[in-house]
Amino acid sequence: MSKSSYGTYDPYGHEASVHTAETLPYGLGKDTYRPAYEAEAYFVTEPMPPLPRQTAAAPETVIPEAETVIMEAEAEAEAAAPEAEPPVEADGRAVRRRRARDSDRPESPMRRLLPQALVVAFLAGGTTAFVAEDKAIELSVDGRQRSLHTFADDVSELLAEEDVRVGAHDMVAPTPGTALASGDEVAVRYGRPVRLTLDGRRQEVWTTAHTVEGALDELGVRAEGAYLSTSRSQRIGRAGLALDVRTERAVTVMADGRTRTIRTNAATVREAIEEAGITLHGQDTTSVPPDSFPRDGQTVTVLRVTGSREVHEEQIPFRVQRTEDPSLFKGTEVVARPGQPGLRRTTYLLRTVNGVRQKPRLERSEVVRLPRQQVVRVGTKPRPDSVSGADHLNWQALAACESGGRPHAVDPSGTYGGLYQFDTRTWHSLGGTGRPQDASAEEQTYRAKKLYVRRGTSPWPHCGARLRG
Template identity: 85%
Template sequence: MSKSQFETYDDVGHDASVHTAKTLPYGGRYKDTYRPAYEAEAYFVTEPAPPLPRQATPAPVLPEAGAPPEETEAPGEAEAPAESGGRAARRRRTRCAERPESPMRRLLPQALVVAFLAGGTTAFVAKDKAIELNVDGKQRTLHTFADDVGELLVEEGVRVGAHDVIAPAPGTALASGDEVAVRYGRPVRLTLDGRRHQVWTTAHTVEGALHELGVRAEGAYLSASRSQRIGRAGLALDVRTERAVTVMADGRTRTVRTNAATVREAVEEAGITLRGQDTTSVPPDSFPRDGQTVTVLRVTGTHEVHEEHIPFLVERTEDPSLFTGTEVVSQPGQFGLRRTTYLVRTVNGVRQRPRREKTELVRSPRKQVVRVGTKPRPDSVHGADHLNWRALALCESGGRPDAVDPSGTYGGLYQFDTRTWHSLGGKGRPQDASAEEQTYRAKKLYVRRGASPWPHCGARLTG
């Protein structure tokens, strides 16, 4: 602050600083300026209060250069006429300018500025708030001008998602001393008792996540340690809770508490061993449920093989070299063979229905080819038609055209051997020819050799 703001004048016209002036005794040529408190109001009323700077009387107008100086009205002089009012006003302003400025008049503007600054500072301090902010376990104290929780998080650059927890809610108004907590959500790929789930948790550890999700962990199998921390990226967690499973085997019942992953493991924990083809009433690799009853099936199995013949086809072709009614088998047929394997199981001593496992073709059937004669048969053989051929046939073969002797050498009605048959013009085997053709060949043989080919029955021809 400049010196002029703290200058004053004494009675003799010398200026002296209010901070350096000496204290003078009362009396003498100096007036006593002290006033008691009860006289203070009267003291200040003796002189009108000075106007504010904006309300001050305008400064006097100086005369132009070369103009004659204006006259000054003497004390006690009567006021000038109306036409000289401007001059009288200037004289009054001159007297006011010559009057010494009081200390109160100089300090009033400064007091107003201080009051204005004090009011702004009070409003500034009222908007500032001290807040405890906890972001995912990291706590700090900060000052903010934010009006609500959401504005505070934006101001602090805290980004939140749909699975994050904010307490209090983002729209809640803030006051100094409030606490704001943000807990980030973490994805957990949870497989609980064989069923897969995608869940979110704000817990930092596996144990906290299980508690938050309401999963009973006592006696359960956990794929991760309970104290393992869960990062923002989440983790995969396999949980198998403890269950009661009843196992029935070999006439006995056992109940075990287990967190096994499969029925097979639960059965083994019950002290039962599966051997060979043994199995259970539910798939052994299925997940055992709480309260489930599993029956062990003791299985023994054998294989049975069944063979069956496949019939062959017969193909007939006409042959003009053979007499009508004559059939010759040029290619004998052959049956095919099919082999089927069956599994026969015995479950807990009870034989089950055979189950076909496989079928294979061992041999394919071969068709039979038969030649059928179309040549007209001759009416008779001269010199042999009058003989009793029916009696000879009954003696040799019992009258059966397909008869064959025990040695397989002779066949037919008249027991021809193959060589003799072919010499007479026959085809194939004699027993395969018709009865008419066989009689015709026998007559031709008789014309050549008489009854000698039939030493025992030949006499029947004439008898």
């Protein structure tokens, strides 16, 4: 019970004398007007330490939601507290005393603790959400592994966040778009181009292996007993490499009546034959091209070849060009330019294969000399009926004596020719052209009659008497 000069207030509803209550200084003894949450048991004697990332000098950093909650809590506390003062008197003295007591009353510990508790609770909830989004990931990029923390939701976001670019030939596990959880492992392996020549067939393939041996395993190439152009431990860079692989194959070689089957990784049939202990000599060849690639299960026959060449020469006929000549008698033809046959040389290959003679094979044919065309002049001049004073003689007997009756006859010296053995000078003096042996028999007889008229039988000292026989 508290005394006051204005009267006594009984919390149980009893009234006391107005001027008999004892008045105690404010703050001494037990204050029965304070609500339960302001009791001494709630008092904190030492100040609370400041929250992380927050100081007493910056109260404005409290977020609006926390400040609203604080204000609402204060309002509820004031509403729940019992009225400690009597009604205001007319002279206003009670009002002034209440204000004086409020100014001297120490701050409630609950009022001090409530804002800090609310802020701590709010920050704790945000920190929990922050920690829940953070993920610990093991990332391996082309064999280089590292641990990292990320807020990425899936593999694609993680790769973008780490600036890891992947292409169509690269491998990502798990696949892009897969959701991430803390503790996951993500692996990226870059593709490498390999210009592979496998058993003679060239192709370009991609592999994520770092070595030649790993690439062969990944591509499913059987490397046991195979020839490799580089070592199996050779590393494959991002730029790739060229690789020649020849796998082991079974090849059967038939030669000299024997059959041999070998396993080889040779690059050509010729190499495989040499590995079988067979040597090719001279014109020897094989049933398949010697420089071709030997296939698995292939049978190759060695052909022992001996042979020679034969050369044949044959003439190429010349053409004859005939032109009319009005200075010559009809029926007379004069060779103005003699023709010359050409020459063709043909080479034939004669071969014997494994002891059997083969049909000659044309190897080469060439023209050694081109033919030259012959030019012949054909007479168009009308022939005279006779030569006066000579038509009655026996010209047939004279021709038989001089040339044996041959119009194209020529003496061994080459000076005289024709039926009547004219020399060229005499022939021309009688009006003839060219050589006498090239003229017709009729023209020769006509020129002989003219010669007889001029000189008698003197041009034919041995056979002239035949004219009269």
